[in-house]
Amino acid sequence: MTNDNSTLTSKNDHASLVDTLASHGVSRRSFMKFCAATASMMALSPSMVPAIAAALENARKPSVIWLSFQECTGCTESLTRAHTGTIENLIFDAISLDYHHTLQAAAGHGAEEARMIAMEENHGKYLLVVDGSIPLDNPGYSTIAGISNYDMLMETASGAAAIIAVGTCATYGGIPHANPNPTGAVSVGDLIKDKPIINVPGCPPIPVVITGVLTHFLTFGSIPELDHLGRPKVFYGQSIHDRCYRRPFYDQGLFAETFDDEGAKKGWCLYKLGCKGPTTYNACATTKWNNGTSFPIESGHPCLGCSEPDFWDGGSFYKSLSMPTENLTKTAVYAAAGAVAAGLVVGTANKMKKSKVAASHERMTIDDLEK
Amino acid sequence: MNEIDFLNWVRGTGLQIATIIFVAGVIIRILEIFLLGRKANLAEAKGSEMKSGLRTIITRSVPLKTTFQRSALTVVTGFFLHISLFVVIVFFAPHIFFFKDVTGLYWPALPTQIVDALTVIGIITLLVILIRRMNDKVLRFLTNGEDLLVWFVTFAPLITGYLAFHRTILSGPTMIGIHILSVELLMVVLPFTKLMHVFTVFLSRWYGGAISGYRGVQS
Numbered sequence: 001m002t003n004d005n006s007t008l009t010s011k012n013d014h015a016s017l018v019d020t021l022a023s024h025g026v027s028r029r030s031f032m033k034f035c036a037a038t039a040s041m042m043a044l045s046p047s048m049v050p051a052i053a054a055a056l057e058n059a060r061k062p063s064v065i066w067l068s069f070q071e072c073t074g075c076t077e078s079l080t081r082a083h084t085g086t087i088e089n090l091i092f093d094a095i096s097l098d099y100h101h102t103l104q105a106a107a108g109h110g111a112e113e114a115r116m117i118a119m120e121e122n123h124g125k126y127l128l129v130v131d132g133s134i135p136l137d138n139p140g141y142s143t144i145a146g147i148s149n150y151d152m153l154m155e156t157a158s159g160a161a162a163i164i165a166v167g168t169c170a171t172y173g174g175i176p177h178a179n180p181n182p183t184g185a186v187s188v189g190d191l192i193k194d195k196p197i198i199n200v201p202g203c204p205p206i207p208v209v210i211t212g213v214l215t216h217f218l219t220f221g222s223i224p225e226l227d228h229l230g231r232p233k234v235f236y237g238q239s240i241h242d243r244c245y246r247r248p249f250y251d252q253g254l255f256a257e258t259f260d261d262e263g264a265k266k267g268w269c270l271y272k273l274g275c276k277g278p279t280t281y282n283a284c285a286t287t288k289w290n291n292g293t294s295f296p297i298e299s300g301h302p303c304l305g306c307s308e309p310d311f312w313d314g315g316s317f318y319k320s321l322s323m324p325t326e327n328l329t330k331t332a333v334y335a336a337a338g339a340v341a342a343g344l345v346v347g348t349a350n351k352m353k354k355s356k357v358a359a360s361h362e363r364m365t366i367d368d369l370e371k
Numbered sequence: 372m373n374e375i376d377f378l379n380w381v382r383g384t385g386l387q388i389a390t391i392i393f394v395a396g397v398i399i400r401i402l403e404i405f406l407l408g409r410k411a412n413l414a415e416a417k418g419s420e421m422k423s424g425l426r427t428i429i430t431r432s433v434p435l436k437t438t439f440q441r442s443a444l445t446v447v448t449g450f451f452l453h454i455s456l457f458v459v460i461v462f463f464a465p466h467i468f469f470f471k472d473v474t475g476l477y478w479p480a481l482p483t484q485i486v487d488a489l490t491v492i493g494i495i496t497l498l499v500i501l502i503r504r505m506n507d508k509v510l511r512f513l514t515n516g517e518d519l520l521v522w523f524v525t526f527a528p529l530i531t532g533y534l535a536f537h538r539t540i541l542s543g544p545t546m547i548g549i550h551i552l553s554v555e556l557l558m559v560v561l562p563f564t565k566l567m568h569v570f571t572v573f574l575s576r577w578y579g580g581a582i583s584g585y586r587g588v589q590s
Contacts, residue, residue, distance in 0.1 A: 172373075229373070239543050253464045253483045272468055279378060279544035308544070309375045315382065321547060322465035323472040325383040328390055332473065335391040339398035347406030354408075 031056075038215045041208070041287070042224065042234040055219035062218065063118050063126040065156055066100035069149040070142050070176040070185055071132030075167035076102050078204035095214065098126075101144060112145045119159050127217065128160035130188050133169040133176045137184030153191060162196040162223055163188060164213060168306055171201040171230075178312035189230060196223050199230035201282075203306035208287050209235045229309070231281070240303045241277035243285035246270065259300065270297060274318040276305030378548040381555065389555035396562025397570055404571070416585050423584025424577035430590070431576045444503060448496045455493030459486055459529070483536075490533045497526045517564055524560045527553035 035052040068076070080103070097103070098118035099111065106114055118126060130153065135141040139148030157163060165188040168174035176185035189197050200209050213232055216224045224232040241247065249269040256263035256270055280303050284295040297303055305311040315325030434446045460466060464480035471477045501522055504510045531550040534540050541549070561567065583590035
């Protein structure tokens with residue numbers, strides 16, 4: 001990430017990416033491998049590898065302003081620590097991260113000045129990365145240097161070339177937006193309509209997705225193809241369920257019933273334990289986490305669906321998708337009791353009416369007919 | 372409303388509304404039948420109502436030879452459809468998880484391949500039934516809006532469930548959401564249409580048999 005010197009300057013910080021990588025001891029061979037891996041990850045033709053390499057080699061460090069609003073810093077933790085020492089991390093070193101209030105050494109006015117300088121010098125060209133949601137109910141709920149999140153976002157977004165919304169909070173509002181949404185939290189996309197926005201949801205998102213998006217931006221000067229929720233299709237095109245290595249167990253109807261039963265030990269499907277894999281689109285099952293070590297399902301825990309909107313409001317994490325989110329038994333019992341009571345009341349009323357009519361019935365006699 | 376909101380709604384509020392209408396509707400319809408009352412039969416009983424009633428519940432499942440000869444397709448598709456629906460609803464693992472959550476009862480699931488095959492049989496059967504209904508002059512004349520509604524609300528959960536399981540056409544959450552919504556539609560429609568036979572079939576068979584039993588004639 002950025003160091004103290006580069007925090008306040010971007011003027012003299014235009015060394016090319018490949019120079020920076022070389023200074024970090026990354027060989028050209030490793031660099032080409034990264035380009036090839038990125039091309040394959042993003043489903044690009046192998047013929048694109050030299051193009052990616054050339055673009056990255058010639059790329060001048062793009063200025064990046066990173067704004068953190070109502071968030072837990074988990075996204076930053078994920079992106080900076082999960083892949084420590086890897087080439088993807090060096091890509092981060094190679095961008096000019098001019099403002100990131102968690103990572104920058106500067107504080108107070110100096111920090112805000114860095115943001116203003118970066119915005120001024122790179123107007124219309126800088127990338128804006130946002131994590132966290134924006135509270136609309138009261139600007140005082142979340143401020144930075146006395147500036148409300150809303151004002152800071154609108155001001156910074158106005159000169160951005162594109163915006164990357166990192167994490168579920170920035171993408172859909174996330175946990176702050178969860179019912180009852182006490183701060184009136186909204187996503188970046190709810191507020192900004194006139195800039196290209198790349199949504200990279202996840203709680204936290206996969207680090208390699210960020211580098212992939214950055215590489216795409218540096219190579220093609222454009223944003224990757226997005227799905228209907230603004231997510232890069234290359235990473236969010238398939239569901240966890242469709243790429244899950246436990247899928248054959250689902251197809252065979254073999255499910256772990258609890259976290260420590262025979263099925264769980266045999267690695268059977270976690271659908272019954274609440275896995276949201278069938279409704280969650282993300283790359284966890286393929287790129288995995290912690291340098292490709294594993295992903296939650298591989299560790300025996302169902303997918304929570306964290307890269308989908310409102311994943312916090314879908315009932316218990318441990319209820320399977322086919323189960324109701326609320327207590328249906330109670331509803332059914334109340335409905336039944338109400339129906340029985342109503343039925344009996346109406347039935348009794350009818351019976352009473354019937355007997356009343358029967359009681360008031362006057363028998364006709366021969367005399368009546370002769371009248 | 373995004374697709375996850377939609378899914379959460381059908382699994383939450385939607386299901387609550389459908390359950391209230393379904394449970395209350397079914398109970399009121401059944402109470403209606405019982406509380407309507409019958410006039411006391413003053414004739415002397417010539418046989419057992421209960422025995423004949425119970426026997427009829429079973430014998431009505433076996434078609435008469437003449438009935439089969441006259442409308443073999445109706446009988447065969449009827450069997451296929453009902454077996455398919457029973458197995459798919461009761462023995463598909465995710466459905467069992469639902470029943471367990473609501474009732475606490477739990478039973479083993481059938482392998483997915485069998486459920487899948489029976490879903491296809493159910494879908495094909497319903498299509499055959501509709502085609503026949505539309506092509507037969509008499510049946511078409513007798514068909515009213517309710518018949519088509521009943522066909523649709525039965526067909527929709529089968530086809531959407533099949534598509535959701537095979538994860539085609541629409542995204543995962545949307546397809547599963549539409550499937551659950553189609554079941555909710557079925558739940559809302561069921562108590563007020565001829566689909567009520569799910570709950571009254573054995574009752575009405577028993578009653579038919581009981582009348583014959585009382586009179587001492589074959590049912």
